[in-house]
Amino acid sequence: MIDYTDKLDLCVFEPLKLERPWTLATYRSIGGYSVWEQILKDKPPREQIIDKVKASGLRGRGGAGFPTGVKWSFMPRNSPVQKYLVCNSDESEPGTCHDRDILRYNPHAVIEGLAIAGYATNSTVAYNYIRGEFLGEPVPRFEAALAEAYAAGLLGKNVRDSGVDFDLHTFVGAGAYICGEETALLESLEGKPGKPRFKPPFPANFGVYGAPTTINNTLSYASVPTILRKGPEWFAKLGPANSGGTMIYSMSGHVARPRNIELPMGIPFADLLELNGGMKGGRKLKAVIPGGVSVPVVPGEIMMKTNMDYDSVKAAGSALGTGAAIVMDETTCMVRALERISRFYYAESCGQCTPCREGTGWMNRLLKRFIAGEGRREELALLLDVANRIEGHTICAFGDAAAWPVQSFLKHYRHEFEYMIDHGGRSLVTETLGARAA
């Protein structure tokens, strides 16, 4: 493994090596708000900023990986109507926790990123939608930073006599996973039940309160100030083609040191694992879900040959998603793991579309019966069929996200399911590993 010392914490986690990194003073000490102040002074053409973000290769870090600059360019920025900016801090994807740490340790990067995006898209009001479970630490930290920024005259009406208005408000959600879906988030922000809207129209035309809205993930916004400070070329070159910049990888599961770690895109998974202390207890790697539970599972041996960037993970049959790698060792019973994942989707479906509303419960019940020793062989095909019938048939991507784990677990670990069904609910893993099994 090469030395990653000077590749750590290059962008959003940059101030983390300093004392009290969440304060305005610390953020300023690394050059924070210099980009925003320059914009207020020069008022460059908005296209110029969008072009720089496009050139940086920054892609949406919320999971879908849509190029951020391109998304900004969809905003009708010269239209006279009120335009909004929304930051999606409703981070609920199981395994993912980088937004939480950004809000805790570098909230000013989010604020500056939003301000810059507000200028670029000509939006004067922004909302940061933070999930309810973050009330403990991230929300107060963000609120404190917001107060600091307002007190320093960095936000508000006619900021520093520039003629630029930018107001930012915090909105705390009530903790539904589906509210992380951008249009459900907008509904929730408007005070309605969080149910995704069908698209088109897209938020850039019909967003919050029916007005043009740009919505990005917290990490995406937080990356923008550094990108503009150090230059889009610097950022783009950090990663391979199509995957510019750094990623905060949330490592969880059976690793020795589960944590968030910011590294350039394209780092080999093997190196990432080693940087996190390798497998817990030195056990053997079995499988990895590389981008939050909504993406397909990848067997360990394939993952060990895969780099962590959009194209490489896709080639391995999955998706980089949120960059949250859930690591599973040889003691993991894949039937039970899938049952747990399917229970999550069963509980979190908004209930709007028929296939997802009815299908997620069906899949979970089938898996529960497998574990209870009441499964039948032909029900494996049924389980897969149910998943296939949800996939691609719903308003939002939740249905796909519920189907993909089932499809991928059955693709790679079908023998475990068959064993359990044939042996009255006993797990293949437990039987082979005996006492060593979890």
Add this chain to the structure above:
Amino acid sequence: MADDLVNIEVDGVAIKAKKGEMLIRATDAAGAYVPRFCYHEKLSIAANCRMCLVEIEKAPKPMPACATPVAEGMKVFTKSPRAIGAQRATMEFLLINHPLDCPICDQGGECELQDLAVGFGRDASRYDERKRSVQDENLGPLIATDMTRCIQCTRCVRFTQEIAGIQELGMIGRGENVKVRTYIESTVNHELSGNVIDLCPVGALVSKPYRFSARAWEMSSTALISPHDPVGTNLFAHTLRGKLMRVVPRENEAINETWIADRDRFSYEGIYAADRLQQPMVRRGGEWVETDWESALLQAAEGLKARAADSGVLVSSCATLEELYLAQRLARGLGTNNVDHRLRQRDFRDQAADPVFPGLGMPVADVDALDALLVIGSHLRREAPILAHRLRKAGRRGAQVSFLNPAQFPYLFPVQSYRVAGAAEMVAELAAVLGAAASATGKAVPAHLAGIVGGAQVGEAHRAIAQSLLSGEKRAVWLGALAGRHARFADLRSLAAALAALTGAKLGRIAEGGNAAGAYLAGAIPHREPGAVAVQHPGLSARDMLGTALRAYLLVGGIEPSVDALDPESVRTLGKAELVVAITPFASPEMKAVAHVLLPMCSFAETSGTYVNCSGTWQSQQGAAAPVGAARPGWKILRVLGNLLNLPGFEYQSSEEVLAEVRARCASVVPAGYQGSHAVSAAGAAEPGTLVDVPMYQSDAVVRRAPSLQRTREGRAPAVAY
């Protein structure tokens, strides 16, 4: 034109579709049926049932036809393996938690889920788990629930939100546990709420009064017209072996679209009330005895003949055109002009200037397109729910609607101005609006109104109302039923007419009952003969007839003076008469107390006849249900009475012959509005407490007897007088 169209291909057939319209409209127009549950033409698009998924070339996933706009060159496959596969998948998901209790479900046989399951379901379920069950809700006396059957299409929720205007139903919960609920255990009270029964594609929301009483396939369906309000709502009556089992909407875009009011839907229960008159009855001494038609008619005819010139005929404004026409012919044959249907009107001073018939002066559908409107004295949602719905559409579109009413009545759309003025102040308020309009336009107020307008206190609100009536294309001033009952109706109308003339708005009137327009055209008024021909010596108005007793009365159409007439005491006047003959479907205690002959008459659902609505649209119907007991259609009873009175030209063989005669007499009628020059003085009697706001379910004899309607919140509301 060509710019508005795009070329698309549906199942290999090239068609043209309107740019931007949703695919499902194009496929429907092309005759390529795409199954659907949540989609409804009149409601917003939800795209949540996923039943209408179709394959579109180059689209990576099947797309919902209801939410996909057509685009040039789009190639759609509604029956490809992929499309059918997606539709079958949805059907399987819909059925896994559906109880499949079709044999005991009221919707069986007319269930959209059942119908589509035949085409898209499988013969055996693959679902072996426990099924979901959902607790029922008590939505009130009209709508029964079986929420386990709900497929969460949200049509009912969207209806209450978008059409009714008050969200009485909503979805709670998440995932598999989403439920349609009232949130706070309340009943559903909106006057159009029964429509959710038709909207519900399954048996989750069904009609409570009708439940478990018949099957859709064993009933026959007959078109009817609602007699309860002047809209002329189109209905279908479903009968089983002659008995009316239920009423459902008949689509008519020009009038009621696909909606009907609860009053129209559930009033049918009233025709089978316990006090329905089964046989002709005569009073002998103090006793009521049943008799045969012949002797009852003879007694009535002889009695009327003996008191011919000193008799009066009162007809219900819910009667058919034929009944109204024959009733007035009978009165005039007896040698009197004492015939009237305006039982709740108080002020007849200016009746000579009445329009040819009371109405809106515009098609009902045009109400949607109004830009400005002033409503004077109308509890619109009670008086004409469909008009209120259409007005709400206009209001939501941006029309400036103002009200001048004796109290704050709820409305469910943005209102420009709402003036509350007691009965005594309404005239002065209206004069102030007229004054404001005169100053805004710089035109002079007509001389006959100069006095009152000159003394009016014009305020900001009056100016705002006047200004709203001056902006926009389509504008109107309406006088509602409350205005019609006002002690100074003639004054209100004179001012309203001047206001309309000054601002270029159309003057409209919402009369009582379903056939007031017909009554005017048929001549069931003391001052005009059929065809709007003025009589030289007008007879007595309803008010006068019921004020001091005449020697004989003929009541037609289930009139109950204690509630139908202006003054509850008027029933006493009848009691003083020598002879009261009532042609009525009901024998109420009140009638039995004052009448001498009771002749059982068919209700609105049992007779053929014609109604003229507030736009002047003539709509005819055939009887749907078999007459109860020995009841006969009103026109037949009147015809025989005419024969027995030896009146010439009473040899009608059918109601169509009567209708043809009315048509002929109205052939040369030119629809004309109010043309009066009635002078209004500042002083005038309008005592507080005399302006009665009749509750919606007290409007006529049939409605009053509909038990389910009476159990609703509105049904339990007492009448309020202002």
